[in-house]
Structure formats: structure tokens, C-alpha cells
Amino acid sequence: MMIRAASLPIEVNLLRFSRFLQSQGIAHRINEESGQQVIWVDGDQQATLVREALANWPFDEDSSLGRPVAYNLTSLFSPIAFLRKLIQVFMRAPVSFGLILACLLVALLSLLGTQPQRVAILFYPVLDSSGLLPLLASIDSPVAILRSLSPMLLHFGELHLVFNMMWLWYFGRQLESAQPRWLFIFLILFCSFTGNTAQYLTSGYNNFGGMSGVVYGLVGYTWIVHTFMPRSNLHINNKMFVAFVIALVAMEVFASSWVANAAHLGGLVAGLLAGMAVVGHYRFVLGRDAIGR
Numbered sequence: 272m273m274i275r276a277a278s279l280p281i282e283v284n285l286l287r288f289s290r291f292l293q294s295q296g297i298a299h300r301i302n303e304e305s306g307q308q309v310i311w312v313d314g315d316q317q318a319t320l321v322r323e324a325l326a327n328w329p330f331d332e333d334s335s336l337g338r339p340v341a342y343n344l345t346s347l348f349s350p351i352a353f354l355r356k357l358i359q360v361f362m363r364a365p366v367s368f369g370l371i372l373a374c375l376l377v378a379l380l381s382l383l384g385t386q387p388q389r390v391a392i393l394f395y396p397v398l399d400s401s402g403l404l405p406l407l408a409s410i411d412s413p414v415a416i417l418r419s420l421s422p423m424l425l426h427f428g429e430l431h432l433v434f435n436m437m438w439l440w441y442f443g444r445q446l447e448s449a450q451p452r453w454l455f456i457f458l459i460l461f462c463s464f465t466g467n468t469a470q471y472l473t474s475g476y477n478n479f480g481g482m483s484g485v486v487y488g489l490v491g492y493t494w495i496v497h498t499f500m501p502r503s504n505l506h507i508n509n510k511m512f513v514a515f516v517i518a519l520v521a522m523e524v525f526a527s528s529w530v531a532n533a534a535h536l537g538g539l540v541a542g543l544l545a546g547m548a549v550v551g552h553y554r555f556v557l558g559r560d561a562i563g564r
Contacts, residue, residue, distance in 0.1 A: 273300065273311040273312060273313055274311065274312060274313075274314065274315065274318055275309055275310075275311060275318075276299070276310045276311065276312045276317065276318035276321040276322060277309075277310045277318075277321055277322055277325055278304070278307040278308065278309045278310070279307065279308045279310075279325075280306075280307065280308070281303065281306050281307060281308055283308065285301055285308060285310075288324070288325070288328055289301060291324070291328075292321065292324070295320075295502075295504050296501075296502075297312060297317050297320060297321065298312065298313055298317075299311060299312045299313075299317070299321070316502070316559075316560075316561065316563075319563060320502070320504060320561065320563075323448060323449065323563075324504065326363075326448070327363060327444075327448055363444065363448065364440075364443060364444040364447040364448065365447075365452075366443065366447055366452060366455060366456055366459070367439060367440055367443030367444055367447055368440075370423075370424075370439060370443070370459070370482070371436050371439060371440060373424050374423075374424050374426060374432065374435070374436060374482060375432075375436075377390055377393065377424045377425060377426070378426050378432050381425070383426065383427065383428055383429060383432065384425065384426055384427030384428060384431075384480075387425075387478060390424075390425065391478075392418070392421075393418070393421040393422060393424055393425055393480070394418065394421075394422060394425075394477045394478050394479075394480070395418060395419060395421075395422050395467055395468075395470075395471045395477040395479070396410075396414075396415045396418040396419060396477070397477060398410060398415070398471070400471060400472055400475055402472075403468070403472065406468065406471075406472065419464055419467055419468065420460060420463045420464055420467065422463075422467050422470075422477075422479060422480040422481070422534075423463045423466075423467070423480070423481065423482050423484065423485050424480070424482075425479075425480025425481060426480065426481055426482070427480065427481070431481060431483075434483075435481060435482035435483055435486055436482070438486045438489075438490075439482055439485065439486055439489070441506075442486070442489035442490065442493055442507075443455070443459075443489065445493075445505055445506055446458070446489065446492070446493065446505070449503055449504070449505065449562055449563065450549075450562045450563065454549070458488065458489070458492060458542070458545055459485055459488075461488070461541050461545055462484060462485045462487075462488025462489070462492075462538045462541045462542055462545070463484060463485050463488075463538075465484070465488070465537045465538060465540070465541035466483075466484020466485065466487070466488065466533075466534035466535065466536075466537040466538035466541065467479075467484065467534060467537075468537065469484075469533045469534060469536065469537030470484070470531045470533040470534035470537065472533075473533035474531075474533065479531045479534065480531075481531060481534065483531065483534060483535050483538070484531070484534035484535055484537060484538030485538055486538070487515065487519070487535045487536070487538040487539040487542065488538035488539060488541050488542030488545070489542060490507070490511075490512065490515050490539065490542060491512075491538075491539045491540070491541075491542030491543040491546060492542035492543070492545050492546040492549075493505050493507045493542075493546075494507050494509075494511075494512040494543075494546070495542075495543055495546025495547055495549075495550060496546050496549065496550060496562055499550045499554070500550060500553065500554065500559075500560055500561050500562060502560050502561040503561040503562045503563075504561075515539075516539075519532065519535050519536065519539065522535070549562065
């Protein structure tokens with residue numbers, strides 16, 4: 272017996288959304304009831320997935336009757352409309368959006384890394400680099416803990432910043448809406464600490480930075496969850512994952528002297544391990560086949 276997942280006004284074009292549900296293997300039907308379009312699915316879990324997808328669906332890219340949307344140019348470019356749109360984006364993924372704003376602010380202060388002394392407080396702390404256990408033992412204050420995470424906010428050059436922010440938003444937005452937010456925050460911190468610490472132990476210096484380790488962590492985590500719990504509806508596939516791994520190898524071969532590759536690898540391993548832990552918990556402890564709130 273099918274259950275009601277959601278209802279929307281009759282003028283909303285659901286054609287693209289229906290095709291999306293089909294591509295994700297979610298059986299459904301849409302009919303009209305009392306001037307509303309009702310989406311029906313097979314169970315509570317599918318209903319939850321549909322509601323989460325609807326909350327993030329870009330309906331403004333569809334017309335109400337299959338024709339291009341007519342915008343009022345005055346309202347489209349008004350400060351109020353822009354601020355409203357910005358608030359909507361923030362509410363959709365506040366952690367990812369906040370990290371992007373923080374990175375942009377640090378990039379502005381450091382002139383894209385050309386004036387690193389202005390943000391030297393964000394460098395990894397000077398700790399015992401003789402091994403992991405001595406390093407952990409030498410972390411003796413909350414400030415040292417925070418500084419072991421803060422290099423993720425540093426970027427050196429436009430491409431470095433744009434690349435990381437683009438992929439942080441791509442993976443962060445979907446993970447943040449698909450699972451408990453505390454879990455997403457933990458994932459960010461775990462990948463950041465692991466990647467930064469790996470880079471510090473490998474290089475012996477602390478003036479490095481970038482969100483790349485976190486991005487690689489999100490890649491690994493998303494791929495594991497997507498592979499073992501495909502109903503979580505995360506947008507990644509084997510080809511994308513392989514492309515990131517090939518890029519990691521290429522950077523090690525051709526640009527190892529100026530790319531913090533240990534941070535990339537450390538973040539990737541952290542994301543893979545976190546993904547396996549979460550998949551194991553959801554599947555074998557909670558008995559679910561998708562991550563969710």
C-alpha cells in the first residue's frame with residue numbers, strides 16, 4: 272500500500288523531479304486531489320527521502336507550465352531579493368556555507384596567501400614531529416587543538432581557493448542535508464585534523480594550508496556511503512571517485528614539492544574510515560539502508 276509523501280500546488284511542474292526519483296530507483300506515482308499534486312511512495316523511508324529531496328529541489332529552474340519562467344528584473348537584482356536568496360542558501364547548508372565564508376575572509380586578509388604573516392595564527396602549531404603519539408601528547412591546550420584544524424581555512428592562489436570551495440559546496444551541501452548535522456561537523460573536524468597532522472608529520476613544517484584534505488575526506492566518505500547505502504541518494508559514482516584518486520597520484524608525481532599531498536591522502540583515508548564506521552552503524556546497529564536524520 273502506497274503512502275502520501277508530499278503534496279504541492281497544481282501549477283508546480285514535477286516532470287524533472289519525477290524523472291529524478293525514477294533515476295534514484297524510488298517507485299512513486301503522482302495524482303491530483305482537490306487542486307493539489309500528491310506524490311505517493313511505497314513506505315516511510317521513501318517518503319522521507321522524497322521530502323528531503325523536495326526541500327533542496329531547484330523549482331525555480333522549472334516553469335509552472337513547462338515554459339521559461341518570467342522574472343521581474345527589478346526584483347531579481349534587488350538587494351532584498353539577493354539577501355533573501357543568500358539566507359535560503361545558508362539555511363540549506365549552514366556549516367558548508369559558513370566554512371566557505373570563513374575561507375573567503377581569510378583569503379581576503381592574506382591576499383590569497385601572498386601575505387601569510389597576516390594569518391600566521393592559523394598555521395599548524397609547532398608540536399613534537401617525531402611521531403604520532405609524541406605529537407598527540409604534546410597537544411596541551413585548546414588553542415593547539417584549534418590550530419591543528421585551522422590550516423583548512425588557508426589558501427594560496429585563486430585556483431586553490433575556487434577548486435576547494437566548489438567541491439566543498441558540492442559534497443558538503445548534500446551530506447549536510449542527508450545526515451545529522453553533528454555527524455557532518457565531526458566528519459569535517461576529523462578529516463581536517465587527520466589531513467593536517469599527516470602533512471605536518473611528513474613535511475616537518477607548519478606553513479601549509481587548504482581545504483583539500485577535507486574535500487578528499489568528503490569524497491571518500493561520500494563514495495563509501497553511496498556504494499554500500501545507495502538509497503542515501505548521494506551524488507557520486509565510481510568514475511568521479513577514480514578521477515579524484517588519479518588527480519591525487521598525479522599531484523604526487525608531478526607537483527609533490529609544492530602541493531600538500533600528505534594532507535590530501537590523510538583526509539581521504541579519514542573519510543573512508545569514517546564512511547565505513549557510519550555504514551556499519553546504520554546497517555548493522557540501526558538496521559537502516561540509508562543515512563538520515
